[in-house]
Amino acid sequence: MLKSLQYLYLSDNQMNGSIPRSLGQLSELIRLDLFWNSWEGNITEAHFINLTNLKRFSIGPDLDDIEKPMSLVFNVSYDWVPPFKLLQIVITNCNVGPSFGVWLQSQTELADVFLCRTGISDSIPEQWLLKLSSQLEHLDLSYNQFRGRLSSNKLMRFPNLRIISLDHNQFEGPLPLWSTNATILDLESNLFSGPIPSNFDKLMPELKELYLSENHLNGTFPPSICNMQDLTIISLRSNHFFGEFPDTWSSESHIRIVDVAYNNLFGNIPTSMGVLNSLEILKLNNNNFGSKIPDSLHNCSVLKSIDLGDNKLFGSIPPWIGGSNVSMFYMLRLRLNFFTGHFPK
Template identity: 35%
Template sequence: MRSLENIDWTSNNIEGGIPKKSMGNLCNLKSLNLSYNSLNGTIIDLLESLVGCARKSLEILNLQDNKLGDSLFDLSRFSSLKELYLANNELNGSIMENIGQLSNLEILDVSSNYITGMVSKLNGTMPDLLQFSSLKELYLANNKLNGSLMESIGPLSNLEVLDVSSNYITGVVSKTQLQKLSKLKKLDLSLNSLIIDIESKWVPPFQLFVLKLGSCRLGPSFPSWLQTQSKLFRLDISNSGISDYIPDWFYNLTPKLRYLNLSFNSIKGTLPNFPLRFDNYPIIDLSCNQFHGSIPISLANATALNLSNNTFTIFQPFLCTDLSDRPTTFLDLSNNMLSESLPDCWMHWSELIVLNLENNKLSGNIPSSMGSLYHISTLRLSNNNISGILPSSLKKCSLLRLLDVGQNNLYGEIPTWIGDYLTDLVVLHLKSNRFYGSLPLNLCQLSDIQILDLSLNDLSGFIPRCFHNFTRMVHKVNDYVSSSLSTGIDSLYIIDPSRGYGRIFVNYEYITWKGKNYKYDRNLWLLRIIDLSSNKLTGEIPINLTNLVVLVQLNLSRNNLSGTIPESIGKMEPLESLDLSHNQLSGKIPMGLADLSFLGFLDLSNNQLWGRIPTGTQLQTFEASVYSENRGLCGPPLIATCCGDGKLQETSTPCETTVGKLQEDNAEWVDMSWFYMGIGVGFGIGFLGVCGLALFFNTSWRRLYFKQLLNRWRTSNYGAN
């Protein structure tokens, strides 16, 4: 096919490399697109297939999103290249100087690799960018580049896109270095250690569409030169040290914005009307500032709105003003000072997928109109003063996957409709409320549940034996896609990625882990947790619970559980945290517990356990306190030794070979008063004289005598058997 000009094998499952000489005679080949495949090996090996005249004709080479490794290569023989895309591979090393011989290059994208070295032309590891006189787009983002950059970039007068975000670039960016970039449309310097030193009266020679300076030093004043940028539709100046008020001129920019991020600054004051165009579907992030007062009604036109970690106090007009066709899918008002009752106007927010109102001072009942959130996937209301019962209207929210209403004043029995209608739930948090009654068997229908926290309530009755129906806790899932994206609690919540600039929000959950509270986000999908602690549960630990072989944390502490620890607990190999303390558990510690090699936290204290602590790689490494208040336990790490160890018993703890044996046979503790009475009678009447003295001083005779007494006592109380 000598006349072939374009080859596009994008987004397939092509592996390995291209056979050598397979395309070498395609003398008219101009574009080769192999992006989004699984090509591996080195780029040098792959390009050996392009021997011959194809090298001279090729203008566009796209190998992004593969698994190509090794350092960058000699491209001098591809002199006709105009566009080179190598993003999202595994390239390493520094950018070789001979890439600078591609004098016709207009687009260079090597972002998201492992490229290192200085980006300054002064030390020679970066090609002299002056040779790229035709360069229009340069993407170096998400590598390991360091040093200074702007000295090399400044003279590129044709540059339209510059993206060097997420590197280790340092230095100062001044107006002098940007003055010649009159064609610049996108500038992304974010997530570096740059200082933007530009006077407020400067008028840039360019009109930007995209400006991202997140984590650069801009403040403390609001950058006034931004008011000249009338075409901006994406602006990110987050975490830039601004501690100023928003100037009036800034609101002239907002109607055109599709993305605005001012988060992690110290911007002050109230927000007046914040004009937004409905048809732009803007994404607005004003979190982690010092805004206060009322939330502007106009912000309801945002498709995603994050106002968390401020001091807003009024939100009812914002929520309840009747605006038709609200587009909002993400709303985060958490960590503010909202103290109103939850308004009953959620029918206006039917497009919501994520709603976060946690850590406020909200009161009143959960309104029935929340049942109108038909698309809701994540609902967070924790740590407020919300009271009443869970309204049955929530059963209409059948797409819910994360429900957190913990740390409120909710009461009543746990509704059975949770298991009947919210069958997609992955996280259920009812912690620290006043729920009472037994655990409904309907909960066993939550086959996708991964985190179940019902702790710190007044729940009673038995632990259901059907918890082994929690499929996600029974079967190991190795595929990230199937385990996280399909469950909906993965850390990345993407707002409309189809438009090409979706903001990624992090989903998270607060977990009491190994006795401490932690915030889990990017590892949330890995957790499998059951916490039923601090209730009034009774009965035995169901043996079926040990079928949850993917569980990593089990907390049943501070209940009234009895019986023994299931012998089959050794099957739960990934278990990292186990708390059974403050119950009435008896019997021996099962040997299988010593086989749990990942166990990092254990608490069996305040029970009625007895016998030798099993010897293994784990159980002796814990402090003695995890076994405390179990008067029948002995062996390391406790001071109390077990009978048969050849040492004197150092405490009054009963021996495993005497009292423990009796408890095992008769399922109760033996009253030892007969023992001391036998001593008095034996010495006072039956053994006067030499025989009595011999019995007193001869240890073996004395043991034989007490053994006979013991047998008689057992026969008289329990029969010959």
């Protein structure tokens, strides 16, 4: 009865139980969307046996189950080669690992890859990435145990890649040298080490959000990042960056959040940060900054949260922070410094 079915959308329901193997007989199926349900049991080769035309496949729990233990398992052999070539794969909170099997490596026409919370603890085959490089648009492998190094000894070009989310894994070694027009780069909570490339602004000229927190990165903060006018979020907390924070910020910047807490930065808080008209959150805490709070920060008219705690700042607290201005902030943290005098009335 459904032999000619091409599009099957079952997402965002309250479906549960096991997925019927008879889906594998829908040979004309192009898109199979099983997302946001409460499936359980096993998925085997039989579920895909005749899906030769399948291009888009998505499956995962509903939003209320996203943190619960995985109840759906991909029970397929490591060297199984599916009969389809997908353009999009979305698998969330389903047990696919621990290996990055041949059935995934054989998907070399993908533009969108979302494999989140899938229990994979393997390395990413470099040849697989190279085959995807020209058409890949979204790459999300977050919250797994991917390990090993990403290619950093040669420049890899991803001209169409817009979102890179590799956070909460176990990648190590230098940051990957990828040339891309990505707008989001999220590598948080990994084991990356070494410096940020000095030409970072040239590698990712359209970047809007940069998340590198909770790694083992070191070196100085590249001044070139201050020139990235589209950048709105910089999150570098909990690394080993040292040296002075660049004083080359531009009034043309659209930066909203700067978080470099828990590093080894020292010297002055840059006065040029006062030209950042979009700055809302500034976190410089737990460093070694040793200057007065610059009056220029008063010009950041939308600044709502300041954390300068656990530094070596001195002098008096400027009047623009105290008095009636305190109500401007939803968070103001100045503890464990060397301030003198009274808090401004």
